[in-house]
Amino acid sequence: MNELDQKINTHFPGLVVRKDLVKAVKGNAIVPSYVLEYLLGQYCATSDEPTIQTGIETVKEILAKHYVHRNEAGLVRSNIKEKGRYKVIDKISVDLNDKKDVYEAQFSNLGLKDVLVDSGTVKKHPKLLVGGVWCIADLEYEFSEDKSASPWILSTLKPIQLSHFDFDGYVEARKQFTTDEWIDLLVQSIGFNPEMFGKRSKLTQLVRLIPFCERNYNLIELGPKGTGKSHIYSEFSPHGILISGGEVTVPKLFVNNASGKIGLVGYWDCVAFDEFAGKQKRVDKALVDIMKNYMANKSFSRGVETLGAEASMVFVGNTQHTVPYMLKNSDLFFELPNKFYDSAFLDRIHFYIPGWEVDIIRGEMFSSGYGFVVDYLAEILRSLRNHDYSDRYKEHFTLSSDISTRDRDGINKTFSGLMKIIFPQGGASKEEIEELLRFAIEGRKRVKDQLMRMDSTYGNVRFAYLGADGQAKPVTTLEEEEYPGYYHKSIAEGEAGEILEAAPDSPQVPSEPLAPAEPVLKEKHLTFQENQKGLSFDTLLGPYLRDATAITVTDPYIRLFYQMRNFMEFLETVVKHKAPDEEVSVHLITTEDEFKGEQQKDNLERMKESADSVGVNFTWEFDDTGTIHARHIVTNHGWKISLDRGLDIFQHYDMNDAFTFANRLQQYRPCKAFEVTFIATEGMSNEH
Missing domain, CATH: 2.40.50 (OB fold (Dihydrolipoamide Acetyltransferase, E2P))
Structure with missing residues (x-):
């Protein structure tokens, strides 16, 4: 067990379970995770290995004897x-x-x-x-x-669900964890290994939990297949139900007027619609109208009587096209059935999870660490529905005055949900509150920006918030940063094919990384968001390496295999930007791996042999003083490139799969959040 797992077992004894045990006991039983974890929670909620093994056998025996195949x-x-x-x-x-x-x-x-x-x-x-x-x-x-x-x-x-729990004990125990530790515990509870995710990706996973802890929360997630969109709603909580988007009827969902029987929204905390996308799907117009009313007013009619309900609505579906394709030809709701492709319906959605940012699930992403028994967490989330944390940012920040009431509702509900999940005990710092507020604003902005493309009657909204100093801080979506050329265009009403240029004052984001082949080299500072795509060493660094004959790379972390691979890809960039008849010297200053130094030297030696054959003289040295922390690249023709993460700018991707583009082409990998500064040295002029 690592330090976090030990801490989890200390503060939540009997309420956590090792997440890989679910697979160990499942066998061929087609049963939700919360059923298996209920049983594991009875017999294996411990860190004692012999007890766990005995418990696994007991659970297997119970399933063998009593689970009906x-x-x-x-x-x-x-x-x-x-x-x-x-x-x-x-x-x-x-x-x-x-x-x-x-x-x-x-x-x-x-x-x-x-x-x-x-x-x-x-x-x-x-x-x-x-x-x-x-x-x-x-x-x-x-x-x-x-x-x-x-x-x-x-x-x-x-x-099969928990009969009682101690909410106050949960809140008290939360105080023993740092914010990062707590987020990792929640990610492990969902079943994932937090080391495989950046902070933004972890928050995206946690947004999927908001419908369970926030009443009448409307969430949509559209993205590629295989990213685990529906898993949480089918497996995670006994208070949620997943239904196929094609099976929904008014009587099943709301009320059967003949019998007077209330539908799913009257009994479940969260109703999720699977396979919601698909242009050609047949949809009952009456259902869309009732849903619009319910999602806005939390009520629906039964004959003369109006009834209220608290169920959150979640819509998940697969996209067939890339984000730039959707932005160029239509909008990010492009894949929805025609009857749901309705601006009044979509305006009621509080948050749009960008499913294209979520990794396709691979075996290595599952956790073998400890997390909450899911029905315990489900009960905690359910009890949090009685709390409201939506005003917790108002001490530090106010939303821009031109954000409408409906936009505010979406932002406030998302913010409240994330605060309940991450800070049930309160005590969030101003910076932590700001991070969640920005994230909540971005998810609602993604909805509103698409509505403005679909329907010209929606006015332009400046999504920003103000700090105590009165300075407005604008919020952008990640797609806006990646594809500014497509994002700031709107589609003429009724003419889906004709794209009009947006107003000249649309916020434009610099797109230096995607610069033309012969850019003007300038001193500059660039900041990149987590999960941003479209970056490569070729576009980011290549122009500044061209014509250099000697390059020195200082990076203390060229030790593990993926770090070595990054460095090899850097050498590839050097090769691409030099003439075939020229030679370039590349010198690496790094630190020796404490445990696998021989393997590290062997890999560097193999790189050297390979580089020799293509006109690159590669040398390296180990700095054993322990004083190198800065990471930068210096050329002999007057440039210093300071990278706060060194060459480690990409998120985890499957290096063993030769048939994924993320493996072959850097621009298809999501990156980590990082900053880079290009500095002219040796008295160079500002432009080169």
Whole structure:
């Protein structure tokens, strides 16, 4: 266990579980994570290895004996008949049979219908009536001569979720963790290894939790396949339900006017729509209208009566096109079904998660560290729905006056949700509050900027906030930074193909990294956001290396394999920017790896041999004084390039997959947040 895992076990004993155990016990059981973690939480919520191993065996045994596989349903039914009573783990839903005036249960995997349930059980667990609940149940078999009577009787039923928890204890324990440690604990609780994510990517994962802790929160995430968009809504919480976007009807979601039965929004904290994108999908116009009203007013009508509900709405879908394609030809809502491609509907969305920034899930991204048993965290998030943290930034910041009420609502709800998740105990610093506020503003700005492209009646809004000094601080989206040429254009109403230039005062972001082939070299300072794409050593550094005959790189961290690979790619850039008949000397000053020094030397030697063959004289030295911290590149023709991260500017990507473009081409990799300064040396003029 690392230091964080030990700390987690110390402050949350019995409430955390090692996240790789879920895979160890799952086998071929098609069951949500929260069901497995409920069982693991009973037997494996410890850091003691022998107890964990015994617990795993116990959980496997329980699943083997009591979890119902559909293909073994006949055998389980036979067991119940022979033994008279038997415990099963299955998804159970209940319907009222109004002809007989009784409640009848259906067991999803066991294939049983018409199992009698007493009304007390239904009153205690009303979600049985909508969508069904995973339960541990005792079933009895009692044959009767009465042909109409069912022999199956449900004697006890216990939904698989935590029955009680100590909220005050949770808040107290939170105070023992730094902000970064707490965020890592939450990311591990979701099941991911936090080392594989930058800060921005971690916040994106945490936004997916806001619908569980914030009432009536409307969230959309569109992006490529395989990024885990729907996982949280199907596996993470017993209070959320995931339904296919194509299956939604007004009676199922809101109310059945014939029976008066309330739909999903009346019972679930979060209703998520999977596979929401797809231009050709058929959608009921009446559903869109009721959803618009519900998402704006938290209410819907049942005949003459108006009912309120608290369910958050989440829409997740796959995009078929790249971001620049969507920005050039339409907008970032381009993939939605036509009936939902409606500015009034989309204006009710509080945050747009940029799914194209989320990594496609790879095996190495899963965590083997400790995280909360998910149903414990689900109950915590649910109790946080009763709190409001939306005013926690107002001591330091105010939103720009031209941000509309609806925009403010979206920003405030996202900010409140993130504060509840990360700072339930309060105590966030001004800088931490500012970071979350900027993130909340960006997610709502992404919605509003697209609405302005779709509908010319939306006025231009300046998304900014003011500090105590009254200075306005503008917020941009990452797409705006990456594709300023496409982003600041609007589509003429009714003419989706015709693109008009935006107003001249649109905020333009410098695009130096994507400069033309022969740029004017200037002294400058550039800042890049986390997850920004379109960068490469060729475009960023190449022009400043051209014509140099001697280059010195100082970077103490050229030790691990990925750092070596970065340096090799730097040498490739040097080669691309020199004439074939010229030679260049490259000298590296770094530090020796304490544990794998021989491997490090071997890799550097191999680089040297390779460089010799293409006209690059590569040498290196180890600085063992321990005093080199700065990271920079100095050329003999008058430039110093200061990189605060050295050459380590890219996020994790799969180096072993030869068939991904991120592996082959740097511009398709998301980068880390970093800054670079180009300084003219030796009395050079400002322009070269």
